[in-house]
Amino acid sequence: MQNIPRPIENIKAEAYLTSFLNTCRDVNIEPQGVFSRNYAEDVISVESDVEMNEKLTLSLSRDSLFHILPEGLFFVEYKLRELGKKNDPEKFKLEEERIQKEKKRIRLFFQPFDTTYFRLRFELEKKVNGLAENRTQFILNKLFDAFSFEKEDKDNSLIRKILPLLLFAPEIRGNKHLLKDVLKGVFFPAKVDLFVLKKRQPSGLSETVMKVNVYIKKLSSKQFKDLKKEADVFALFFQEWFVPVDNRLEFKIKDNSERFILGKALTLDYNTYL
Helix, strand or coil: CCCCCCCCCCCCCCHHHCCCCCCCCEEEECCCCCHHHCCCCCEEEEEEHHHHHEEEEEEEEEHHHHHHCCCCCCCHHHHHHHHHHHCHHHHHHHHHHHHHHHHHHHHHHHHHHHHHHHHHHHHHHHHHHHHHHHHHHHHHHHHHHHCCCCCHHHHCCCHHHHHHHHHHHHHCCCCHHHHHHHHHHHCCCCEEEEEEEEEEEECCCCCEEEEEEEEEECCCHHHHHHHEEEEEEEHHHHHHHCCCCCCCEEEEECCCCCCCCCCCCCCCCHHHHH
């Protein structure tokens, strides 16, 4: 678990973990309560504890078993309201600290139950994904036959990820927000930038360019060349089906997402591999 990808927006925890884990045995769950839903995604934070053999701890905006039990079963908080009315900040602070410590102990008690329940949901998510992949494979084969794609396209793993979206190409084409989300899914967990700009040609005419940068760090020369070969085929397919006809696609795989600043070390991205 050396490289933990950041959760993308609006993804549930089970789907997030199945994208890079085969098992959920080394994962602990810390539900924070559904009140967090008002301002947080399902996955609030992800931490890796090196001292605990890099066990992952997921903080979720979900209710624990503790949250759904009857209020006051373990302790009552009405004393805080009474102390607040008496205007005694010192006693109020002491009582609040005592309650928070008690809550922490109770949450630790329920954590194994919450984690076990989450692991069952994780296994269910994996099985559902397996069924979906089998059905998707059937659809892919039909689409390949219907559109008579070249063998190079059929064998491209990136194209296979995006192929089911051909049915929705008219709605997706040219929508840069949707296209960016699509590319994030294809290259997950890599960061993806997509923006459209006008470029003036030497002839004086202007053209519209859709620039796509995919940031993947620390690829070896061979890894980069293999990925670039596959990405070049994918870019042609993406241009044909999802980019407006009056746009030109510029597609790059990069190592560094920061611009060069004077005084900082110069990063050449993968230019030295070309």
